[in-house]
Amino acid sequence: MSSMTNSPDALNHFLFEDKLNHPTPIRGNLVHLNQTFTLAMQHQTLPNVLKIALGELMAASALLSATLKMDGVLVLQLQSKGALKLLVVECSQVLNFGLHLRATAKWDETLTTEMESFTFIELVKHGQFVITLDPQEGEPYQGIVPIEGESIAQMLQNYMLRSQQIDTSLWLHCDGESASGMLLQKLPSLGELDADAWNRVNILADTVTDDELQNLAPETLLTRLFSEEDVRLFEAKPTQFRCSCSKAKVGNMLRMLGADEVNSILAEQGLIEVNCDFCNKHYSFDAVDAAQILASSDAIKPSVAKH
Numbered sequence: 001m002s003s004m005t006n007s008p009d010a011l012n013h014f015l016f017e018d019k020l021n022h023p024t025p026i027r028g029n030l031v032h033l034n035q036t037f038t039l040a041m042q043h044q045t046l047p048n049v050l051k052i053a054l055g056e057l058m059a060a061s062a063l064l065s066a067t068l069k070m071d072g073v074l075v076l077q078l079q080s081k082g083a084l085k086l087l088v089v090e091c092s093q094v095l096n097f098g099l100h101l102r103a104t105a106k107w108d109e110t111l112t113t114e115m116e117s118f119t120f121i122e123l124v125k126h127g128q129f130v131i132t133l134d135p136q137e138g139e140p141y142q143g144i145v146p147i148e149g150e151s152i153a154q155m156l157q158n159y160m161l162r163s164q165q166i167d168t169s170l171w172l173h174c175d176g177e178s179a180s181g182m183l184l185q186k187l188p189s190l191g192e193l194d195a196d197a198w199n200r201v202n203i204l205a206d207t208v209t210d211d212e213l214q215n216l217a218p219e220t221l222l223t224r225l226f227s228e229e230d231v232r233l234f235e236a237k238p239t240q241f242r243c244s245c246s247k248a249k250v251g252n253m254l255r256m257l258g259a260d261e262v263n264s265i266l267a268e269q270g271l272i273e274v275n276c277d278f279c280n281k282h283y284s285f286d287a288v289d290a291a292q293i294l295a296s297s298d299a300i301k302p303s304v305a306k307h
C-alpha cells in the first residue's frame with residue numbers, strides 16, 4: 001500500500017475529552033517522519049534491520065519529546081558489543097516551533113550481510129539502552145531502559161511505567177522509507193473512575209495497523225480508531241532532519257581529548273579530520289586551529305553525543 005500518499009512530516013498532539021468537552025487525563029501524540037527520515041538516512045548505507053530500528057527510535061523520540069514541556073534534547077542510545085555497536089537518535093524540541101531529529105548507527109561492517117538474518121532483538125540482547133534528557137535549562141537526566149520484551153515500543157513502555165510511573169502505550173512503525181508512531185499516556189491525576197476509559201482507548205488504539213499508522217492523516221486515523229470518543233486534535237508541529245554539529249562543537253570534543261592526544265594526531269597526520277556521523281559534514285583542523293582550541297578555556301557543558 002506504499003502507493004498511498006503519506007501524511008506530511010509532523011507531530012500531532014491530541015487529548016480525550018469527556019461528554020462536557022472537558023479534558024480528561026488521557027493524551028496522545030501521533031508522528032509521521034517521511035522526508036525527516038529520508039534525509040536523516042541519506043548519508044548512511046545501513047543494513048535494513050538497523051534502518052528500521054533507527055526509524056522506530058526516531059518516531060519514539062519525537063513522541064516522547066512532545067510529552068515533555070521543555071526546550072532541550074532527548075537522546076535514545078543503544079550500545080552493544082556484538083555485530084551492532086551503537087544506535088543513536090536525538091530529538092531536539094524548540095517549544096512552539098517544532099522538532100529537529102538526527103540519527104546514526106555503528107556496526108561491525110564485516111558482518112553487514114549476516115546482520116540481515118538477525119532480528120533487532122537478537123542484535124541488542126546483551127546491550128544497553130540509555131535515555132538522556134538534556135534540557136536547555138537545568139541538569140541532564142539519564143535513565144536505563146531495560147532490554148526486555150519483543151520490540152522497542154515494549155521496552156520504552158516498560159521504562160515509562162517502572163521508572164517514571166507513567167502509563168504509556170506506544171505503536172511504532174518503519175518500513176525503511178518512512179517512520180510513524182502513536183503514543184497514549186495517562187496522566188497521574190487519572191482517578192479510579194476513569195480507569196475504564198484508559199483501558200477502552202488502549203483496546204481501540206491497539207486495532208491500528210501499520211498501514212493506517214503510516215498513511216492516514218491524523219484526523220482520519222483518530223476518527224477511525226476512536227469513533228465513539230471525543231478527541232481534540234491540536235495544531236501540527238513540524239518535524240525535520242537537522243544536524244546540530246558545528247566547528248565549535250567538534251573543537252570542544254578535541255579539547256576534551258586533551259593536548260597530548262591532539263598533538264600526537266597532528267604530528268602523525270598534519271591535520272585533524274573529523275566527519276560528523278549524523279550528517280557526514282567534514283571538519284578539519286590544522287596546527288593553528290588546534291593551538292587556538294587548546295588555549296581557549298571556555299567552560300564546556302558536558303553532554304552526550306553532541307559532535
Ligand SMILES: [Zn+2]
Pocket residue numbers: 243244245276277278279280281307
Ligand atoms: Zn552533523
